[in-house]
Amino acid sequence: MTMRCTVQGLGWVTTAGHGRRGEGRACVFTHGPLPKPPACASLAGGLRRFGRLDAYTRLGLAAIALALEDADLAKWNQKRFLGLVTATETGCFKTDEKYCHTMLPDGGRFASPNLFAYTLPNCMLGEASIHFGLSGPQFVVEDAGSDMLAGVRAGLDMLRFGLCDTVVAGVCNTFIESDTIAGRCPPGAAFFVLAKDSAGELSLDGDTLRWRDKPVASLASLVNAVGDTGRAS
Amino acid sequence: MKQVHLAHWACVTPLGAGLDALWRALLEGRDAFRPVRRFATDAYVNNLATCLPELDNPGKTTRLQTLLDMLPAASLPLPGDTLLFTASTKAGIDQLETRLRGGAARMNEILPAHLPEIVARRLAIPRVGRNISAACASGGVALCLAATRVAAGDAPCAVVCGLDLVTEFVFSGFSALKALSPTRCRPFDIHRDGLLLGEAAAVAVLADAAHLDRMGLESLGMVSGWGISSDASHITAPSREGEGLVRAVRQALKVAGIAPEHIAGIIAHGTGTVYNDAMEIEAFSRVFGNSAPRMAGLKGALGHSMGACGVIEALVAARSGRHALLPPTCGLQAPEPAVANQVSSSPQPLGAGCVLSTNSGFGGINAALVVDAVK
Numbered sequence: 135m136t137m138r139c140t141v142q143g144l145g146w147v148t149t150a151g152h153g154r155r156g157e158g159r160a161c162v163f164t165h166g167p168l169p170k171p172p173a174c175a176s177l178a179g180g181l182r183r184f185g186r187l188d189a190y191t192r193l194g195l196a197a198i199a200l201a202l203e204d205a206d207l208a209k210w211n212q213k214r215f216l217g218l219v220t221a222t223e224t225g226c227f228k229t230d231e232k233y234c235h236t237m238l239p240d241g242g243r244f245a246s247p248n249l250f251a252y253t254l255p256n257c258m259l260g261e262a263s264i265h266f267g268l269s270g271p272q273f274v275v276e277d278a279g280s281d282m283l284a285g286v287r288a289g290l291d292m293l294r295f296g297l298c299d300t301v302v303a304g305v306c307n308t309f310i311e312s313d314t315i316a317g318r319c320p321p322g323a324a325f326f327v328l329a330k331d332s333a334g335e336l337s338l339d340g341d342t343l344r345w346r347d348k349p350v351a352s353l354a355s356l357v358n359a360v361g362d363t364g365r366a367s
Numbered sequence: 368m369k370q371v372h373l374a375h376w377a378c379v380t381p382l383g384a385g386l387d388a389l390w391r392a393l394l395e396g397r398d399a400f401r402p403v404r405r406f407a408t409d410a411y412v413n414n415l416a417t418c419l420p421e422l423d424n425p426g427k428t429t430r431l432q433t434l435l436d437m438l439p440a441a442s443l444p445l446p447g448d449t450l451l452f453t454a455s456t457k458a459g460i461d462q463l464e465t466r467l468r469g470g471a472a473r474m475n476e477i478l479p480a481h482l483p484e485i486v487a488r489r490l491a492i493p494r495v496g497r498n499i500s501a502a503c504a505s506g507g508v509a510l511c512l513a514a515t516r517v518a519a520g521d522a523p524c525a526v527v528c529g530l531d532l533v534t535e536f537v538f539s540g541f542s543a544l545k546a547l548s549p550t551r552c553r554p555f556d557i558h559r560d561g562l563l564l565g566e567a568a569a570v571a572v573l574a575d576a577a578h579l580d581r582m583g584l585e586s587l588g589m590v591s592g593w594g595i596s597s598d599a600s601h602i603t604a605p606s607r608e609g610e611g612l613v614r615a616v617r618q619a620l621k622v623a624g625i626a627p628e629h630i631a632g633i634i635a636h637g638t639g640t641v642y643n644d645a646m647e648i649e650a651f652s653r654v655f656g657n658s659a660p661r662m663a664g665l666k667g668a669l670g671h672s673m674g675a676c677g678v679i680e681a682l683v684a685a686r687s688g689r690h691a692l693l694p695p696t697c698g699l700q701a702p703e704p705a706v707a708n709q710v711s712s713s714p715q716p717l718g719a720g721c722v723l724s725t726n727s728g729f730g731g732i733n734a735a736l737v738v739d740a741v742k
Contacts, residue, residue, distance in 0.1 A: 260730030
């Protein structure tokens with residue numbers, strides 16, 4: 135069964151910068167250190183702890199914030215039943231390392247509970263849910279596929295199986311120095327706000343993702359294709 | 368929608384290998400807690416966990432590989448398009464500890480994203496799948512996703528492998544969070560004071576009856592309903608009202624097409640922490656009202672095996688429905704008054720109906736599965 139949806143919002147943060155639909159910025163995923171996450175309006179004020187969060191959570195939150203702002207869904211009064219899913223390969227490996235450095239000395243006496251809480255990659259989704267009032271299904275797909283589309287596919291599946299009608303789906307990978315561990319996916323985050331729509335331009339048939347009926351080869355190509363469409367009025 | 372049957376392929380727990388051995392041990396009310404030998408626990412609030420002795424000194428290999436090697440060697444005649452879902456929170460995170468201590472480490476075991484490759488190779492599954500990370504609900508969420516795909520006809524068969532290890536990384540973390548019990552794990556007990564950890568691997572197969580038959584696997588029951596939701600209000604503490612679990616259970620009942628009174632029993636998440644168990648009690652009270660079904664928690668016997676627990680608990684839920692018998696809640700001495708008629712330290716007979724299995728995790732994730740037993 136082919137699942138179709140419309141893209142209501144898009145936000146991305148990569149080594150080359152950040153963007154949303156219609157801003158004319160090309161999205162490129164390359165290996166290398168990421169810039170500081172952008173100061174998103176919807177993250178200001180309400181999330182004073184943003185600067186103290188781990189790099190993975192900051193990166194994911196920034197891209198989700200951009201996508202929700204683009205979809206006019208960043209502001210809320212009541213919790214919304216929106217799904218939330220991300221793919222990741224490297225997840226919170228950097229936080230794992232930092233936590234280990236608090237655990238290894240002194241027989242673990244000074245292991246940091248604050249860092250430990252963020253050694254699960256879904257806690258980034260939890261932070262997004264708290265900040266943006268999301269209450270739908272959520273989980274992380276840990277996947278090393280080079281097309282980085284596992285999260286978008288999982289999001290479309292959530293729509294297809296009726297787990298929710300709107301989902302925020304994408305990918306989030308932090309930068310890891312190459313001498314530590316070999317990550318196949320370049321760092322960066324991109325999230326789409328997808329809404330079930332039988333006439334939508336994004337579709338999933340089996341494992342094949344299509345944008346305007348043409349197969350999508352990679353996350354970057356999908357971001358650029360959607361980004362060129364401009365923001366929906 | 369196609370019918371989705373649930374079968375046990377393999378499980379390795381500190382209470383025995385295979386579902387038969389585990390089931391017998393659970394009914395006998397045994398637990399597997401022993402002092403941890405593989406790292407020093409002097410700085411932590413307890414020294415108990417359920418560990419597999421074979422993993423204490425894995426020699427030249429790793430704990431993760433040793434655990435996988437303990438699964439049965441025989442492969443199954445799986446269809447070529449079988450889907451694989453692994454469910455693990457931290458995979459081989461002990462290798463990061465080894466590396467940072469200056470030892471030789473297998474770095475490919477650290478990232479859970481690479482776990483499906485390792486599991487697919489070990490179980491001879493043609494297609495590499497994905498790891499589902501949803502904290503302590505990982506196994507439950509993976510089963511929900513697998514069930515949806517098989518029910519939709521995307522693939523004739525899905526394999527769900529849940530596993531996690533007892534590592535100093537996780538042990539120290541729960542100790543630092545004050546979530547580890549200083550005494551013992553007592554789910555739904557009025558004096559409960561925390562969880563204890565465990566390690567395990569469990570492999571479930573979801574398929575239609577004909578495919579299970581061809582693979583020589585016995586159906587334990589049908590997965591007839593599933594639900595996933597979130598209610599994050601704090602990263603490590605559950606919502607007091609349990610609204611996320613309520614939504615997940617109601618969604619699972621809706622998919623199954625049954626009313627709450629058709630649930631005969633519940634295998635709850637039951638970590639033994641004050642707040643998780645209180646949240647579950649509140650959520651089940653909201654869903655089931657005064658006719659709350661009998662309930663059991665397995666973590667007083669097996670410890671909290673994180674990614675594995677959801678898979679083990681679903682298999683035990685199916686077994687419970689099949690035998691119309693709920694295992695005891697090990698460690699229970701003085702039940703919370705609100706569930707005094709639901710939980711027991713002895714096996715409880717079940718009436719006719721389905722069995723519900725639920726899991727909840729950090730980040731506010733909840734998963735619910737309805738298993739309709741084949742008797």
